[in-house]
Amino acid sequence: MPQTTIDARNLTKRYADGQAQLLAVHDISLQAMPGESIAIMGPSGCGKSTLLRMIGLSMKPTSGSLLLQGLPAPENDKDRSAWRNRMFGFIPQDYAILEDEPAWANVAIPMEYAKPGIKRAERKQRATAALEQVGLAGKARRMPRQLSGGERQRIAIARATVMHPAIIIADEPTAALDTHTADTIMTMLLAQCRQGATLILATHDPRVAAQCDTTLTMRDGAFI
Numbered sequence: 050m051p052q053t054t055i056d057a058r059n060l061t062k063r064y065a066d067g068q069a070q071l072l073a074v075h076d077i078s079l080q081a082m083p084g085e086s087i088a089i090m091g092p093s094g095c096g097k098s099t100l101l102r103m104i105g106l107s108m109k110p111t112s113g114s115l116l117l118q119g120l121p122a123p124e125n126d127k128d129r130s131a132w133r134n135r136m137f138g139f140i141p142q143d144y145a146i147l148e149d150e151p152a153w154a155n156v157a158i159p160m161e162y163a164k165p166g167i168k169r170a171e172r173k174q175r176a177t178a179a180l181e182q183v184g185l186a187g188k189a190r191r192m193p194r195q196l197s198g199g200e201r202q203r204i205a206i207a208r209a210t211v212m213h214p215a216i217i218i219a220d221e222p223t224a225a226l227d228t229h230t231a232d233t234i235m236t237m238l239l240a241q242c243r244q245g246a247t248l249i250l251a252t253h254d255p256r257v258a259a260q261c262d263t264t265l266t267m268r269d270g271a272f273i
């Protein structure tokens with residue numbers, strides 16, 4: 050039996066909401082294998098981003114357990130940060146592009162955390178190659194403001210995949226994109242799965258979800 054990449058059991062998250070508490074994610078279990086793609090759907094506010102943040106180790110669950118590649122997710126912040134850098138590629142909802150850095154330097158960010166370190170010249174060369182793979186050959190030195198929305202999104206994809214992470218987490222990776230660009234983005238992400246990555250994405254777009262192996266639908270913090 051091959052090793053699961055993600056094995057989440059009974060994840061629950063409560064946010065403090067003034068005096069009250071908001072149950073954002075309730076008792077969710079989820080397993081994913083290498084090469085698998087999973088789409089999480091559901092209305093705005095149903096808890097998709099919260100679930101992705103817990104799986105991506107940027108937020109601790111209130112209760113529940115998480116195994117990544119068969120090992121329990123660490124508790125202390127230093128180890129969580131090291132795991133995050135080593136194991137994940139993230140495509141956040143707002144892409145989180147650094148405006149004062151050229152495209153290649155944005156893509157090179159995950160390499161700065163690599164151990165052993167990667168020299169600047171090699172970081173630049175690998176980032177440029179990653180940009181070529183997402184169709185941005187020749188644009189490595191452009192500043193983000195000189196690029197279109199779809200091109201900025203491709204920078205985020207190149208940045209998330211440049212280290213070939215075991216898990217890619219994408220929060221609405223095709224939001225606000227035209228159908229053709231959305232399809233191109235999905236083709237790129239699914240190509241990573243064929244190389245063994247696990248992809249887990251949140252989307253409102255049924256066309257995007259249909260391209261994934263599995264679609265899970267959330268409502269009020271739980272799968273339905």
Ligand SMILES: Nc1ncnc2c1ncn2[C@@H]1O[C@H](COP(=O)(O)OP(=O)(O)OP(=O)(O)O)[C@@H](O)[C@H]1O
Nearest residue numbers: 064065071073091092093094095096097098099100
């Ligand atoms: N840091 C926070 N503190 C308190 N409440 C939060 C926090 N983050 C999210 N919430 C609340 O938790 C619930 C789930 O939010 P979440 O962002 O996970 O939903 P979502 O399904 O990703 O929504 P969308 O599709 O609009 O991005 C919402 O009611 C939201 O207001």
